Amino acid sequence: MGKKVAGTVYIKVDGTQVTVTGGVEVPLSDRKRETVAPGYFKEEDLPGYVVATVVADPDLPIAQLMAATDATVTAELGNGWVYVLSGAYIVEEPAAKGDDGTIDFRWEGTKGVWQ
Numbered sequence: 001m002g003k004k005v006a007g008t009v010y011i012k013v014d015g016t017q018v019t020v021t022g023g024v025e026v027p028l029s030d031r032k033r034e035t036v037a038p039g040y041f042k043e044e045d046l047p048g049y050v051v052a053t054v055v056a057d058p059d060l061p062i063a064q065l066m067a068a069t070d071a072t073v074t075a076e077l078g079n080g081w082v083y084v085l086s087g088a089y090i091v092e093e094p095a096a097k098g099d100d101g102t103i104d105f106r107w108e109g110t111k112g113v114w115q
Contacts, residue, residue, distance in 0.1 A: 007078030011052050013088075013107075014071050016061065018054045021102055024075050025051040026083040030112060048085045048112020050075050056101045065105070066090060073107045085109040 009024045010017065032044045050073045054060065065071075071088040087110030096103050 003079075005079045009052075009078055010074075010076040011050070011054070012072075012074045013065060014068065016064075018052075018060065019057060020052050020054055022053045024077065025049075026075050026077075026085075027112065047108040048088075048110070049106060049108045050083065050085050050088070050112075051104070051106045053102050053104050056096050056103050060103075066094075071107070071109075073109070082115045083112060084115055085112045087111060 009020050011020050011024060012018070027046065027049060030046055030048060032046055033041045034044070035041050052075070069089045070086075073085040073088045075083045075085075077083075085107060088107040089109065090105055091108045092106050094103050094105050
């Protein structure tokens with residue numbers, strides 16, 4: 001029997017669903033480890049994040065998305081995994097691409113949790 005590992009992805013920002021094209025990226029861990037010497041390592045905390053390419057729908061609440069500093073972003077992947085990012089805000093400089101009607105967003109936040 002085959003197992004679904006990819007497919008339609010759903011993104012909600014504060015309960016508002018946005019239409020996504022292509023992939024969504026979310027981290028598997030909230031820390032980065034680096035070996036200092038064999039058997040010894042250091043850890044660095046990493047911010048939770050969600051990266052998505054969103055359709056530039058005329059009804060997309062751009063002002064609301066850009067102004068949010070404490071949003072909840074929920075990403076439901078095609079394989080059924082769900083990642084919830086709280087305390088989220090948009091980072092970098094998203095720009096609307098007129099040739100394909102999309103916007104690349106990157107949200108970072110205070111806590112990302114797999115459910």
